[in-house]
Amino acid sequence: MSKTILIVDDEKMITATLSTLIKMVLKHSVLVFNDPAEALSSEYLLNKNVDLVISDFMMPGMNGLEFLRSVKEKSPESVAILLTGYADKENAIKSINEIGLYYYLEKPWDNTTLIKVIQNGLEKKELSETLKEKLDEVQESHREIERLYELLKKDYQQEVDSVKNLIITLANVIEAKDKYTDGHTRRVGMISRRLGQMMGLSTERLQHLEISGIIHDIGKVGVPEAILNKPGKLTDEEFEIMKKHSIVGETICRPLNSLQMCLDPIRHHHEKLNGTGYPDGLRGDALSMEARIIAVADIFDALYTKRPYRDKLPINKVKEILAEEVDKGALDKDVVTALFNLIDNGDIRHIIGD
Numbered sequence: 280m281s282k283t284i285l286i287v288d289d290e291k292m293i294t295a296t297l298s299t300l301i302k303m304v305l306k307h308s309v310l311v312f313n314d315p316a317e318a319l320s321s322e323y324l325l326n327k328n329v330d331l332v333i334s335d336f337m338m339p340g341m342n343g344l345e346f347l348r349s350v351k352e353k354s355p356e357s358v359a360i361l362l363t364g365y366a367d368k369e370n371a372i373k374s375i376n377e378i379g380l381y382y383y384l385e386k387p388w389d390n391t392t393l394i395k396v397i398q399n400g401l402e403k404k405e406l407s408e409t410l411k412e413k414l415d416e417v418q419e420s421h422r423e424i425e426r427l428y429e430l431l432k433k434d435y436q437q438e439v440d441s442v443k444n445l446i447i448t449l450a451n452v453i454e455a456k457d458k459y460t461d462g463h464t465r466r467v468g469m470i471s472r473r474l475g476q477m478m479g480l481s482t483e484r485l486q487h488l489e490i491s492g493i494i495h496d497i498g499k500v501g502v503p504e505a506i507l508n509k510p511g512k513l514t515d516e517e518f519e520i521m522k523k524h525s526i527v528g529e530t531i532c533r534p535l536n537s538l539q540m541c542l543d544p545i546r547h548h549h550e551k552l553n554g555t556g557y558p559d560g561l562r563g564d565a566l567s568m569e570a571r572i573i574a575v576a577d578i579f580d581a582l583y584t585k586r587p588y589r590d591k592l593p594i595n596k597v598k599e600i601l602a603e604e605v606d607k608g609a610l611d612k613d614v615v616t617a618l619f620n621l622i623d624n625g626d627i628r629h630i631i632g633d
């Protein structure tokens with residue numbers, strides 16, 4: 280591609296020679312000036328359309344360094360080459376960094392060297408332009424990635440917030456319907472989370488475990504209040520209806536993407552390790568850690584809370600009952616041991632605000 284080269288020298292003989300040489304060998308466009316001040320007001324330069332400038336050093340009114348410094352201010356991307364006499368060599372060397380001089384050539388120059396220097400200078404300019412374009416592209420895509428990331432973060436936060444609100448609403452629905460469960464679901468959530476920590480669950484599983492604890496009984500919305508709030512023992516028929524709440528809970532939560540990890544603990548929080556639980560009669564390894572934890576937290580909180588028909592049981596009695604459940608093979612021994620640790624070191628009181 281043809282480039283534009285600007286030549287400045289007060290000697291017309293030199294500008295003519297250089298101009299002819301460059302046009303003939305390199306086929307580039309050449310602009311010639313014998314007065315540096317005039318060259319500085321050239322439209323080509325002002326519009327940054329000059330690719331390379333060759334300037335003499337000794338010129339009346341303005342020396343080559345002053346001239347090239349002004350060129351760099353107007354068109355920083357232009358490649359600057361200085362032609363100097365031997366005596367000016369020192370100045371030329373100093374100005375390499377100072378004004379970003381690309382090269383200096385001593386007079387009289389060698390044509391082959393001059394052509395090579397011009398070619399290399401133009402190539403360097405092209406490379407740095409390509410590099411700048413690539414850098415701009417990279418920065419642009421980086422900005423785009425950041426923008427998308429911010430959007431995603433916002434979406435995710437909105438999703439988390441709306442799920443949180445939904446869970447609180449669901450928990451309120453159960454509490455409004457079942458007067459025994461005042462604060463129960465919230466406490467089961469907190470105790471489960473703590474037990475999960477002690478059992479070494481990941482942060483993600485802990486988060487879902489706590490949510491599962493809060494909404495594990497959501498299926499009770501499908502159980503008549505007369506059964507839910509019956510002070511005495513349920514008949515077999517009533518118990519069959521009550522048992523449906525774990526399946527109903529799973530069905531309610533299934534359409535919600537964010538609650539997929541809660542489906543198993545909701546459905547199986549009444550399963551027993553020895554297979555005597557409901558709704559599926561799961562046994563041993565078939566029970567997830569989450570379901571085992573919620574089962575323990577649920578039973579503990581039910582026993583350790585005042586009910587209309589009985590007082591809150593003393594903590595030792597609660598421990599005794601839980602230990603019996605472990606002996607029967609119903610509850611997970613490790614989970615119950617973890618709960619006993621929380622009871623013995625007093626942490627449980629902080630968790631449930633007792």
Ligand SMILES: [Fe+2]
Binds near residue numbers: 495
């Ligand atoms: Fe339940």
